[in-house]
Amino acid sequence: MHPLDQYLKEKGSNRNRLATRCGLSPSNLSSYIRRNTKVENIPAKVIFALAKETDETMDHVYMAMLEFQNGE
Numbered sequence: 001m002h003p004l005d006q007y008l009k010e011k012g013s014n015r016n017r018l019a020t021r022c023g024l025s026p027s028n029l030s031s032y033i034r035r036n037t038k039v040e041n042i043p044a045k046v047i048f049a050l051a052k053e054t055d056e057t058m059d060h061v062y063m064a065m066l067e068f069q070n071g072e
Contacts, residue, residue: 003068004039007065010064021053022049
């Protein structure tokens, strides 16, 4: 599972909800997953939207997704 999906699942959310509530393109989010985009290459606007959706800091979101990516 991609770190973005893992993070959303942990927080009780999903890509569709994130896209709808934060004005992101669902197809762009799906593209990051399909291409297995590394966390380091996910745009800041997506990290910001995740932080907003989950009421966390961008730093927290980024570090949590890196942990998922690295299997920690």
